[in-house]
Amino acid sequence: MPKNNRINDTNQTKGNFGDAFTYDPKFNGPTDKRSCTDIFFLIIFIAFISGWIVIAFIGYSNGNPEKLIYPTDSYGDICGRGQYHDRPYLFFFNLLKCAKNLNHKIFDRCDTPQVCVSQCPTQTFSLYQLNRLDERYKSLIICKYNITATNENFKQLINDDKCAGIYFKSEPFAGRCIPSLLTMSGQILTDEMTSGGNLMDNTNTAIDLKKIKDTNQAIVLLLNAQQVGYKIIQDLRQTFSWIIIGFGLAMLISFLWIVCMQWFAHLMIWFSILAVIVLNSCGLYYAVNRYTTLSSETTAEPLVNVSSKKSVNYDFRKSMDNNLDSYLANRDTWFAFSIICAIVLFILILVLLFLRKRIKLAIALIVEASRAVSCVKSSLFFPVIPYLMQLIVISYWATVAILIASSARPQYKNLKTGQDCHPNLILDSDPQSCVFIQYFESNVIFAAHLYNLFGLLWGLFFVIGVGQVSLAGAFASYYWVFKKPQGVPFFAVFGGLYRCFRYHTGSVALGSLLIATIRFIRIIIEYINEKCKKYADNCFVKVVMCCCRCWFWLLEIFMKYINKNAYIMIAVYGNGFCTSAKDGFLLILRNATRATVLDKVTDLLLIIGKLTVTSSMAILSFYAFSHKLEFLDIPTLNYYWVPIVVITFGTYLIASSFFSVYSMAVDTLFLCFLEDCERNDGSHEKPYYMSKNLMKVLGKKKK
Structure with a gap:
């Protein structure tokens, strides 16, 4: 911190938590005398962004996003493109071998030949039990490219996986032939090319519905998604x-809520607390009631009567479509809702019982923040800029991720030897033996994905940091003037934004780098945890992973708290990140009793305000889209909750953008208040900068 901000005199307090701030007649808010801070980390940030751009260019040069969109056959060719432009659909010789893909990319590693076809099979039949390939089958049989099946060789071709042996009546989806309407006799699939015979596999075993369901879980997921x-x-x-x-209505309500906070802050905050308690109580009652009702209901009968041998048409695709509304008919869903509502309600009641006095202090601080926001009105619209910047970062990350993924090289394997090969270099007499296995992601591509992910995290936290420094500078300018609002700069927010980009981009880069690194480590830990569940599922590993996840989660919360205080001190004094973080943290420690609880209670009250606005829009949209408001011409929907979820989530983001300004205002004013108490004593020589209302609530008096 600059030397002129601390004066050595006999009244200066010194302890375990650093030297307290002392009176400085020259100090009147954010200093104008600044210099560029943490330039080294700014250079690192620029170099990282340059590398990110290079990766995007390489991905653009070598990648082909069509690989991720269109299906690929066993030779790495894209169906519906190039030489197979007239064959847009991918056919699997034996779909029963695709079950292992449940934990991988669907169909990418299916151990069965795959070829591009112009039309999916229109009938269900098997060739394994045939002794003669008559004319009916010659037009239906599907083989590898440049292979023609005859009556003499079709048996050998099927055994060598050069022609398909089982065919299901299919419909194209996402360029792949997926089973559709199947004929059944009881639980056994019927061969439609015979007179009601059973569909047989290569082991002379009848294929039943359970088998195709169990072995094609990947199809189930795909059909559900479709x-x-x-x-x-x-x-x-x-x-x-x-x-x-x-x-638009959510934005209007959020804006009106913020405006009304300037005059009715006490009333609106208590109303928010009461509204959230009432809504949670109603939600808890409804969830428990639904859980009790569903628990008493009997289970539904099976779709197909096993004992019946009557031939019926079974819609395989329809049976696989788990309607999401069915989750609302599941008692476990309502049990989870009950637990969530009970926990939230319990926490709110505890807060009201044990933190009543702190709530009053927090409300006073929010009232002061409301006055600061009313003086710096541009702060209400400033969040639009960081959100647009975050949208740009996310869009860039997604584009680069697609380009990197599509840059993977095809991997081929010889079916006879099991060795890697290349179709153009194979010396085997049968060129069909070298087949495409998958797109192989080398270590370079994997590293590029990690680089791109870290770029997303660093970019997002950098944008958030820029917004926090800019708002902190604006609200500090409001606090450190005696004549409010006349003395507040007109362009306070943009002045803070200018100082941030002009002098402190390196400091923001350092702070965002720390948070991004911790978040990146957490993501890696989650990845390792998923692998451990699959390959090393034991108690010791679970305990170790749980401890690691918990520790880094707490570390990230702590560092976010340190970062925010550091950004406030940077906006006021213009020092580097480390110095500002130290000064802000020591200031909090010197006032730990007052600061810790009050700061968190204030955050809780702001969260309750966001939840009130969001809940209001959620209830209103529920009544609208469930056709309870008959005067609205709402169309009939498949899932009426889809627009409700979209509007509710969007409302929360919009409310967060408005309330984030309040959050930053509260944190900035609180740090300024703590410093004001250390610098000044309320006398004529050292008057307080805080407002009379804040002075009254916090027990401070002018001498």
Whole structure:
């Protein structure tokens, strides 16, 4: 901290938590005499961004996003492109071998030949039990490229996996042939090319419905995603205009809420607390009631009567479509809702019982923050800039991730020897034996993905840091003037933004680097934890991973707290990150009793305000889209909760953007208040900068 901000006199206090701030007649808020801070980390940040751009260029030069969109056959060729432009669909010789893909990319590593076809099979039948390939089958049989099946060789071709032996009546989805309407006799699938015979596999065993369901779990996931995704997109299209209206209304309510906070802060905060308690109580009652009701209901009967031998048509795709509404008919869902509502309600009641006095102090601080926001009105619209910057960072990350993933090289394997090969270099007499296995992601590509992920984290936290430093400078300018609001600079927010970019970009880069590193380590730990669950699922590993996850989670929370205080001190004094973090942390420690609880209670009250606005919009949208408001012309939807979820989530983000200004205002004013108490004593020579209302609530008096 600059030397002129601390004066050595006999009244200076010194202890375990550093020297207290002392009176300085020259200090009147954010200093104008600044210099660039933490330039080394600014250089590192620029170098990292340059490397990120290079990776994006390499991915753009070598990548082909079509690999991620369109299906690829066993030779690495994209169906519907190039020489196979007239064959847009991917056919699997034996879908029963695709079950292991449940934990991998669906269909990418299916151990069965895959070829591009112009049309999916229109009938369900098997070739394994045939002795003669008559004319009916010659037009239906599907083989590898440049192979023709005849009556003499079709048996050998099927055994060598050069022609498919089992065919399911299919429909194309995402460029792949997926089973659709299947004929059944009881639980056994029927061969439609015979007179009601059973569908047989290569071991002369009848294929039943349970087998195809159990062995094709990947298909189940794909079908669920397809059906649900299609219906969700359809609902979003139908309600797009209503969603926009909902977002506009959410913005209006959030803005009015912030404006009303300037005059009715006490009333609105207590109303928010009461509203959240009432809503949680109602939610808890409804969830418990639904859980009790569903527990008493009997289970549904099976879709297919096992004992019945009557031939029926079974819609495989429809049976695999787990309607998301069914989750609301699951008692476990309501049990989870009950637990969540009970925990939230319990915490709120404890806060009211044991922190009543702290709540009053927190409300006074929020009232002061309301006055600061009313003086610096541009702060209400400033969050739009950081959010747009975050949107740019996320879009860039997603684009680079797609380009990197599509840069993977195809890996081929010889079916006879099991060795890696290349179709253009194979010396085997049968060129069909060298087949495509997967797109192989080398260590370079994996490292590029990690680099891109770290870039996303660093970029997002950097943007957040810039916004915090800018707002802190504006609200510090408000606090450290005697004549409010006349003495507050007109462009306080943009003045803080200018100082941040002009002098302290390196400090923000350092602070965001620390948080990004911790978050990156947490992601790696989560990845390792998932691997441990799969390969080393034992108690000792679980305990170690749980401790690591908990410790780094706490570390991230602590560092975010340190960062915010450091950014406030940077905005006021213009020092480097480490010096500012130390001074801010020691200032908090010297006032730990007052600061710790009050700061967290204030954050809780702001969160309750956000929840009140969000809950209001959620209830309003529920009544609108469930057709309880008959005067609104709402279209009939597949899932009425889709626009409700979108509007609720969007409302929370919009409310967060407004309340984030309040949060930063409260934190800045609180640190300034603590420093004001150390610098001044309320006398004529050392008057307080705090307002009369804040002075009264906190027990301070002018001498």
